[in-house]
Amino acid sequence: MIRSVQAAHARGEASTPAGNGARATRRPRHDGTPAGPSAAPAGVPRRTLLGVAGAAGLTVGAAAGAGGHALAAEQPRALSTVGSASVPFHGRHQAGISSPLQAHGHLVAFDLVPGAGRDRAAALMRRWTSAAATMAEGRQPAEDNQIALDAGPSSLTVTFGFGASFFDRTGLRSQRPEALAPLPPFSADALDRQRSDGDLFVQVGADDALVAFHALRVLQKLAAGTAAVRWQMSGFNRTPGATAEPRTARNLMGQVDGTNNPRPSDADFDARVFVPASARPAWMANGSYVVVRRIRMLLDSWDQLSLAEQEKVIGRRKSDGAPLSGGTETTPVDLGGRRADGSLAIAGDAHVRVAAPESNGGAAMLRRPFSFHDGFDERGAPDAGLLFMAWQADPRRGFVPVQRKLDRGDGLSRFLRHEASALFAVPGGCAPGEYVGQRLLQG
């Protein structure tokens, strides 16, 4: 079934043939069987190994009894639905943009090491592309570390991008897109520059924590000598299967989040999210721009609001995400709707009003975030919030005008602190045999 990116964003369930041709495949669910330690040669599909582990007859569940063990010894066990799902790495667009949200994510920025220029950057992109494509198929890259040995691809996606500083370091300033101009400052910014920006960007997403860490570790090792980690942020979403049926995700404030995202079925979806093939510079054809913001939620203050107050701040019901102007979650928001007493159903400073395309000259973006929780601060408040990621064809017609508006008049801003920020140019996808960014680095 084709499900929208809104659902993908929101629901975090595998499903969506994306704009990049990404397709999550599912197999029938089986109980997970722990596999024993094993080693495997490079290139061996991990799912084969799971079958081998299953054939060793490890665990089959309490009800199976001795007969069940015998059966398990004879029949390799299939991967669970979650483990077997895969998202094609190759395509017109990179995976991880309009493909379904995953349960685990790592966002990492790298800086080129002193002396590493265009040639070494190109070699790194070639190594990274090859490893990412291999891992997305559930196979092991060369010199693997066995961390994900027993698991299937688990919807792994790896997405690469370039920051503005990359073009200075590699002598490619003439190829730097105008859309990559630094984001303007916003009054509510409390940015940590150490955790902002960066030459290279990698987004890793997977529905299994070990698969996600494995990919991150492989990519970090492949960068050795060429690029070093500048910052890393890790986040999560709801695990596929945690709800009885696919549902829109919730964020750490408890709101249904992702409902009114652009959908791939919208006529203007590609125009909003992806750079047109005719655009300049040519190497960005079919690419996208991603704004990354680490947004801390001031949860202790938020929790002091009543339910009605919280709903007024957003403009939607907390229980099911329905707009306060009436209807169900998917009913279009009626910004002009009024209550019996004549007051606006959606408050003047409600987040959905201030952020809506109608309030921002049509500006829109695809929100595809991960939640984060990095412990508690010295006052005992959670260091938690949203790794907000906005994907758009041009941030000057997406994130920037909307954030300007939110910065001035959004009721939600009182409960948020933007702590880190970055903008990256994410090239289009590549075909087998090519590497991501090849048109830039070899052009």
Ligand code: HEM
């Ligand atoms: C932690 C920070 C944020 C939280 C918790 C949050 C939460 C929400 C929620 C609950 C909705 C309503 C459901 C939906 O349509 O997805 C929403 C809508 C939206 N948000 Fe945010 N948001 C945050 C930050 C931002 C930022 C920084 C931007 C852009 C600069 C943004 C742009 C939007 C847009 C465009 C919509 C859809 C509005 C519409 O057309 O109805 N949000 N957000």
